[in-house]
Amino acid sequence: MSVQFQVNGKQVEVEVEPRLTLADCLRHSLRLTGTHVGCEHGVCGACTVIVDGAAVRSCLMLAVQAEGSEIVTIEGLSNDDDLTPLQKSFRKHHALQCGFCTPGMITTAHVLLSEEPDCDAARVREVLSGNLCRCTGYISIVEAVLDARSAYGHKEQAGDAARERR
């Protein structure tokens, strides 16, 4: 079947089998391999992408269900020449080692900070409980997300817009 949606601001049309997950569609059909597939059944969170402003597991969504959606992947949260504040914070706090879980961590944290720039450590931990990391022990990730809050502090309007789109 043919399915159309926006990815990182670009309108795309892809020919897919109904059984293709959004994660595999992004990786295989669109070559956006920044989205990682870990467990393939909704446990690890590595494949988290942003669909219509909400962080979702792209392995638990069919590509055909994304028809008409606006999708942001890890590629859409990066600049060409410079690191974003969230990326800088992950680097500063050594919030990754092997990096496999990082795309899911960044996409999830980006939505959280956009919607709740004043979130506390308990909230960060609760939200990131849906993302497994086997290297860091999480402490450095939580610190990186908390440290990046200041960069989102003046973006309440963007967070509101993301909420409205849902």
Added chain:
Amino acid sequence: MKLPPFDYACPTTLPEAVQLLASHDGDAKAIAGGQSLVPMLAFRLAQPTLLVDLRKLADLRGIRISDQGVTLGAMVRWRDIEDDERLATAHPLLKAAISHVAHYQIRNRGTVGGSVAHADPAAEMPGIAVTCDAEISVVGKSGAHVIQAADFFQGALTTALTPDEIIVSIRLPPWPAGRRWGFQEFSRRRGDFAMAAAAVFYDQDARGKARNAHVGVIGVGDRPLRLSAVEDVLNGESIDEATIAKADAAASAAVDPQDDIHASAAYRRSLVGTMVERALRGAAAA
């Protein structure tokens, strides 16, 4: 694993959706948020020939609050319940229970109707439906009808739904101001399925004694359970330490959990008593 092959349809009206479900000899399956069904497909535990996506059905959306109680459209997502501030007074027990459902990303997609239709014995929404005497409105090729929650859940992943039927909404009866309630859940990791959880509520008569007690538990049987033996302990009594201790013992005695890889039967039996005890303590302290 990759999902098995299936056809896909995305109808825009309920009759069309029912027609599609009825057309595949029981091998068609409705998909709502997909947070339970897609893992089932990935494990090949489900191999439908057709998936009928419910996302365009306007009849299945929205949270309605009236003197008839709280009516949740089947496509209401956990996130919608979290974000709806009216529910803090219209149904605080629902709101508390839903905060335990899975993880952030799953709460953005998972739906009330999907959870009820999936009928995992450890899931919160079926537990709330049974505890609160919910009415489940369904539509199928023989028309619309209402199924009582007590009759709906028939076993693990087994419900009264026929293959052509779709859940339209779930109605929780009105929640009077002043009702006492508590919800307690235990799992080893945040967001995991409950090893045991208890939902309790009761009203108080003029002398402060409990009446209309409802006690429901999940994770300790093949379906969500109402524990009438515990309700009998509570009705007509003050909810003090002595009554709570009796309720704890009655809850443990009333269930018959099985050993599994997560916990022994004895552990779950003990745990469910503790969950009832803590939920009652929260209710009495409110």
